[in-house]
Amino acid sequence: MQVSINVNGTDYNAEVEPRHLLVRFLREDLRLTGTHWGCDTSNCGTCVVLLDGEPVKSCTVLAAMASGHSVRTVEGLEGPDGLDPVQQGFMEEHGLQCGFCTPGMMLTARALLDRNHDPSEEQIREAISGQLCRCTGYLNIVRAVRWAAEHQARAQTESPSQSETAGV
Amino acid sequence: MQVPASFDYRRAESVDDALALLERYGDGARVIAGGHSLLPMMKLRLARPEYLVDINDLTELDYLRLDGDRLRIGALTRHRKLLESEVVEHFFPIFTDAERVIADPPVRNRGTIGGSLCQADPSEDLSAVCSALAAEVVIRGRGGERVVPVHEFYRGPYETAVGVGEMLVEVRIPVRHRAGSAYEKVERKAGDWAVAAAGAALALAQDGRIEVAGIGLAAVGADAVHARAAEELLRGREPSEELFAEAGRRAGDDCEPVADNRGTAEYKRHLAAELTSRALRRAAARAAAGVEAGAGV
Amino acid sequence: MTTVEHAEHVDVEESAPTAAPPEERPIGYGRLKRKEDPRFVRGKGNYVDDVLLPGMLHGAVLRSPFAHARIVSIDTSAAEAHPKVKAVITGKTLEGLGLAWMPTLSMDTQAVLATDKVRFQGQEVAFVVAEDHYAARDAVELIDIEYEPLPAVIDARRAMDADAPVIRDDKEGRTDNHIFDWEAGDPEAANAVFERADVVVRQEMLYPRVHPAPLETCGCVASMDPVEGKLTLWETCQAPHAHRTLVAMVAGIPEQKIRIVAPDIGGGFGNKVGIYPGYVCAVVGSIVTGKPVKWMEDRSENLMSTSFARDYHMTGEIAATRDGKILGIRADVLADHGAFNGTAQPTKYPAGFFHIFTGSYDIEAAHCKVTGVYTNKAPGGVAYACSFRVTEAVYLVERMVDCLANELGRDPAELRMQNLLRPEQFPYENKTGWTYDSGDYPTTLRKAMDIAGYEQLREEQRRRRAEGKPMGIGVSFFTEVVGAGARKHFDILGLGMADGCELRVHPTGKAVVRLSVQTQGQGHETTFAQIVAEELGIPPEDIQVVHGDTDQTPFGLGTYGSRSTPVSGAAAAVVARKVRDKARLIAGAMLEVSPDDLDWEKGRWFVRGDPSAGKSIQEIALAAHGTLELPEGVEGHLEATTVYNPPNLTFPYGAYICVVDVDPGTGVVKVRRFIAVDDCGTRINPMIIEGQVHGGLADGVGMALMQLIGFDEDGNCLSGSFMDYLLPTALEVPDWELGYTVTPSPHHPIGAKGIGESATVGSPPAVVNAVMDAIGVRHADMPLTPSRVWHAMHGGVGAPQ
Structure with missing residues (x-):
């Protein structure tokens, strides 16, 4: 079937099987391999991307279901002015080790900060509670999100504009 | 990674369109909304629908409406919307309690009330909540709508009153005066299904006695969504610690939990009692606080 | 929630002599x-999974639904008829290639694809x-397979029953499920102290x-490149070089024709x-x-x-005087190794380093006995962030000390303080043969107690108990043993555990260091x-670290058992010092002075007594590649290689305190606080x-509270x-x-001990001790x-299955 998904500001049209999972579409068809997967039961949250701005587990969304919607992945975090404050925060506060859960964690952090410019530690822990990290014990992830909250320019939270169209 | 077997996919453009598709494909069709119960089952190949009817575009089913003496919730209303709704929290704090501990934030962004109820998992939280609140559900087919009390909706594990060619479109919850409600759940970690859970909804009469009592249970047996004996005990009685403890005992005695990874049957039975008492205590306190604040409810 | 960061509050004398002050971009530590x-x-x-190669195909494994069953027939015809299928491989295919079975890391054999029968649920x-x-x-x-189900051995305690089915009947002459017996310590000496002890506590x-x-x-x-005959294998792999050698041995591919990435x-x-x-199937598929x-x-x-981990059924015994002096410890262990003995342990040590179970205490005698058995469960028994069974050992001793405290009515922190090894006893030879390198245990425990506010916590606990709110304070003090190890004693399948390292300084003074370990x-x-930067004064950003590719790096045994810093870290320091020594000779030639008259400061050699006359490492690197006439016997360029063979293991340690609240009505445990004071010797990057x-720590909380690979009676996972x-x-x-705290290892080139697994080892007993303390159960x-x-809380609970 035909799907049309806007990913990081670009419209992609593709022919896919109905059972094609969004995470596999992103990784295989678009080669956006920054989105990882870690389980089959939507428990680990490694595959989190933003669907219309909100975190979802892309292993439990069909590419077909995402058709007509916009998706933001880790590759879409960096803007023309450089890294997103969330990306900087993760580096500053050692919020990652093996890097596998990091893209999903950062996207959830981005969505949280878009709604709440000054989240408490409890709110951050709640926001990332659907995502597992085996390396950091979470504290430095919480600190990374706090770092981003404290350093982000309020104006700089717009997502990239929609422009080109590409077929895959 | 695990992937589903092949199926055909149709995206419904309206409720009528969805019903037409469901009728056309019959037994082989499943409705998909959030997909967080269905897709993992399909990946494990425990579910193999031939057709998926995607209802995510049916925004006409995504609503929360206070309509006279009832709250009407569209079947496609997402968990997150229920969690964040001030109206829901004001009239039915049991919902807010439960939504806080249902799955996790990204799942709550996608999952819907209709999907939760139709999955009819005995461990599912909203079935217990709706049971405590004596909700009704609206089922629509090509031939029209029927309204079913939630107690008749649930037909056993993974079975509901929704027939072939039908879909759940709305949940209706009666708004009561001098009411309070609460939900108590024990889970092994955040995002886990309940080890056991209990929801309680009380409405007080003018004289402070319990006029309406509803108790819903989760994860304590295939047919134990509704704690009737405990409800009967409560009606017409003065709220008290002793009464709530006794109601808890009845709820515990009435259920048929089975041992699994989450706990022994004995423990779950204990939890049914303990959590029922706790939920009643908080529900009563909330009702009393509402009366005191003159909130008009 | 506590927001105080105690790590920054450290006394000056506790800092490592070599530690640099905190700065944004340190050249070194x-x-x-x-x-x-x-x-x-x-x-x-x-x-x-990000690797995409032209024409790449995809493999999937069919697994056994039964824990134990004979394979009657396998019909692959329908799968082969699938239009997109390129190959179906079975045990029969592999038998033809001599690959149906492969050696395990413990010199056992494991079926690659089952031919005779399946031995655990999920087997390939x-x-x-x-x-x-x-x-x-x-x-x-x-694929259609007909199985004939067999009775399964799921409980290790029944594995040696006379009527237990024999799991490994593939092995000639096998009549039972016994794998090994192993012991350490002195049984007679242990019996003697147990006989004269006032108090003996036993706990399963x-x-x-x-x-x-x-x-x-x-x-x-x-x-597999069919023309070159070269196999490139991208793997999720902690030990690429060991894998290359094993693939060469198993598949018969020449080792130079194998590249593991x-x-x-x-x-x-x-x-x-x-x-x-x-992995083997994918290679064959290619x-x-x-x-x-x-x-x-x-x-x-x-x-x-x-690979799973643990599954150790342990019986501990601890002997003490009435006033709390611990005299001896004994342990009897039944180890469940699953269907194939695939545990990753040095050959001499089938129970890994379990004999560190004497812990951090000054005791007179110890003895342990470990028996390994087969069961119809998945094989493995790996070092899951545990340094070769150290996790099990630390759990045993730290639980036993709490059981003793419970028996004697003593405070568990105070009882530990009474029995900890004293600084002057190091290097300390314990009663099972380890030589602990360095430590100041009482200082570390006291520090943890101070951060926790231990005495105030006990006061709060008394108050809360009176209100019917159970609160628990759990203490653990662990000694780790990591960094295996000396070639003579430690090997995996005969490969000694020494690590190579190569360092090359380019003409412009930038460097590349090649490691055998894999992050x-x-x-x-x-x-x-940072290690190289500390030794040579080259900024870390100018140093490229190459690892994870056997075509690019020297041989070594890989990353596990916290061995990267103790072994490869030492190799990196040693190779950098070799380069520094060579740079001294070249600097002497450049400055026209005897190398003996040069002194080193980070980044340059200078003339003793005239600091202005010197050459930076970058200047020396350029000269080494240039036209400078080099002294007799000095080759051009600036590079060195080494193979580091550790003289001893290193012994990181720490004191942990966990505070929990328990809901008495539901049994729900909430970890309120966790204090961890670690000593890993010299700290490279805090x-x-x-x-x-x-x-x-998070891992330890998980193991203590929720992680379990469980089975039903039929062996269903x-x-x-x-x-x-x-x-x-x-x-x-x-x-x-x-x-x-910092007590550098005296035998390690930079005094570092390794930290990767300390918290996983030390935290589970702290959490369990806290919960037992809260609910008043032994x-x-x-x-x-x-x-x-x-x-x-209501009459007891058995072991999980």
């Missing part, structure tokens, strides 16, 4: 941001290669079967040490089809078939650059050390997904409160789920 992060935060990491039976992943999965379902306990569960599952891409690894924790049947083949486990496959998130690209500790194999989220763990086995805690 200090808080340096990680060099690997810029690619990870952009989603540009390169993990095995057939492998499908197809054009895409969906087709491979579909075709697996088309199970360290349940758990799984490392890295977020990235295991997998590989195998690409371990790219970015999404966590390992021991799970990625071994070689799994899927040979058969002439195309690259990718195989990635799904999560269920990972949890049900790859899975520990930050090797940063810390190894930021990375703290991160390692944080992660290990009950924990085959993250719905049932529970890992803690951000909501189950507290804000960690860290502190540290012992209950992990995982302390609400149900198990509630039963422990």
Whole structure:
């Protein structure tokens, strides 16, 4: 079937099987391999991307279901002015080790900060509670999100504009 | 990674369109909304629908409406919307309690009330909540709508009153005066299904006695969504610690939990009692606080 | 929630003599941001599943639904008829190639694809290669296998029963399920102290079967170049060089024709040490089809078939005087190794380093006995962030000390303080043969107690108890043993555990250091650059760390058992010192003075007594590649190689305190605080050390409270997904409160001891001790789920299965 998904500001049209999972579409068809997967039961949250701005587990969304919607992945975090404050925060506060859960964690952090410019530690822990990290014990992830909250320019939270169209 | 077997996919453009598709494909069709119960089952190949009817575009089913003496919730209303709704929290704090501990934030962004109820998992939280609140559900087919009390909706594990060619479109919850409600759940970690859970909804009469009592249970047996004996005990009685403890005992005695990874049957039975008492205590306190604040409810 | 960061409050005299002051970009040790992060935060990491090769095919494994069954027939015709299927491989295919069985890391054999019977649920039976992943999965379902189910051995305690079915009847002459007996210590001396002790406490306990569960599952891409005859294998792998040698031995491919690439690894924790049947199948698939083949486990496959950890049924005994002096400790262990003995231990030590169970205490005698048995469960028994069974040992002794405190009515921290080894006893030879290198245990324990506010916590506990609110304070003090090890004593399948390292300084003064160890998130690209920077004064950003590719790096045994810093870290320091020594000769020639008249300061050699006359390492590097006439016997260029053979293991240690609240009505445990004071010797990058500790603590909380690979009576695995194999989220763990002390290892070139696994080793007993303290029960086995805690409070709870 035909799907049309806007990913990081670009419209992609593709022919896919109905059972094609969004995470596999992103990784295989678009080669956006920054989105990882870690389980089959939507428990680990490694595959989190933003669907219309909100975190979802892309292993439990069909590419077909995402058709007509916009998706933001880790590759879409960096803007023309450089890294997103969330990306900087993760580096500053050692919020990652093996890097596998990091893209999903950062996207959830981005969505949280878009709604709440000054989240408490409890709110951050709640926001990332659907995502597992085996390396950091979470504290430095919480600190990374706090770092981003404290350093982000309020104006700089717009997502990239929609422009080109590409077929895959 | 695990992937589903092949199926055909149709995206419904309206409720009528969805019903037409469901009728056309019959037994082989499943409705998909959030997909967080269905897709993992399909990946494990425990579910193999031939057709998926995607209802995510049916925004006409995504609503929360206070309509006279009832709250009407569209079947496609997402968990997150229920969690964040001030109206829901004001009239039915049991919902807010439960939504806080249902799955996790990204799942709550996608999952819907209709999907939760139709999955009819005995461990599912909203079935217990709706049971405590004596909700009704609206089922629509090509031939029209029927309204079913939630107690008749649930037909056993993974079975509901929704027939072939039908879909759940709305949940209706009666708004009561001098009411309070609460939900108590024990889970092994955040995002886990309940080890056991209990929801309680009380409405007080003018004289402070319990006029309406509803108790819903989760994860304590295939047919134990509704704690009737405990409800009967409560009606017409003065709220008290002793009464709530006794109601808890009845709820515990009435259920048929089975041992699994989450706990022994004995423990779950204990939890049914303990959590029922706790939920009643908080529900009563909330009702009393509402009366005191003159909130008009 | 506590927000105090204690790590920064450290007395000056406790700091390492070599530690640099904190600065933004230290040249050497200090808080340096990680060099690997810029690619990870952009989603540009390169993990095995990101590898895409032209024409690549996809593999999927068919697994056994039974724990124990005879294979009657296998019909692959329907799968082969699938239009997208390129090959179906069975045990029969492999038999023809001599690959149906492979050696395990413990010199046992393991079926690659089952031929005679299946021995655990999830065992590999057939492998499908197809054009895409969906087709491979579909075709697996088309294979028809007839099984004849057999009775299964699930409980290790029944494995040696006379009527127990023999699991390994593939082995000639096998009549039982016994694998090995092993012991350490002096049984007579131990008996003597137990006979004269005032108090003896005995406790049975199970360290349940758990799984490392890295977020990235295991997998590989195998690409056999049919023209060159060269195999390139991208693997999720903690030990690329060991894998290369094993693949050469097993598959008969010449070793120079094998290249193992371990790219970015999404966590390992021991799970990625071994070689799994899927890897062999992918290699065979690539040979058969002439195309690259990718195989990635799904999560269920990972949890049900790859290396589990623990599963130690232990009986501990502790003997003491009435006034609390510990005299001796004994342990009797039944080790469940699953269907194939695939445990990753040095050959001499079938129970790993379990004989560190004497712990941190000054005792007179000790003895342990370990028996390993086969069961119809997944094989493995890896070092899951545990340094070779140290986790089990520390849990045993730290639980036993609490049981003794309970028996004597003593405060557990005070009882430990009374019995800890004293600083003047180091180096200390324990009663099972280890020589602990260095330590100041009482200072470390006191520090943890001070951060915790231990006495105030006990006061609060008394108050809360009076109100009917159970609160518990758990203490553990652990001694780790890591950094294996001396070639003479430590090997895996005959390969000695020494590590190579190569360092080359380019003409412009930039450097490349090549390691044998492989990072899975520990930050090797940063810390190894810092080690070289500390020795040579070259900024870390000018030092490229190369690892994870056997064509690019020297031989070594890999990353597990916290051995990267103790072994390869030492190699990096030694090789840098070799370069520094050579630079001195070249600087002498440049300055026209005798090298003996030169002194070193970080980054340059200068003339003694005239600091202005000197040459920087960069200037020396250029000269080494230039036209300068070099002294007799000095070759051009600036580079060195080394192989580091550790003289001893290193012994990191720490004091942990956990505070929990227990809901008496539900048994729900809430970890309120966790204080960890670690001593890992010299600290290379405190930021990375703290991160390692944080992660290990969360892991320990998970093991104590929720992680379990469980089975039903028929051997069905009950924990085959993250719905049932529970890992803690951000909501189950507290804000960690860290502190540290520094007692450098005297035998290690830079005094570093390794930190990767300390917290995983030390934290489970602290959590369990806290819960037992809260509910007033002597012992209950992990995982302390609400149900198990509630039963422990109401008459007791048995071991989980």
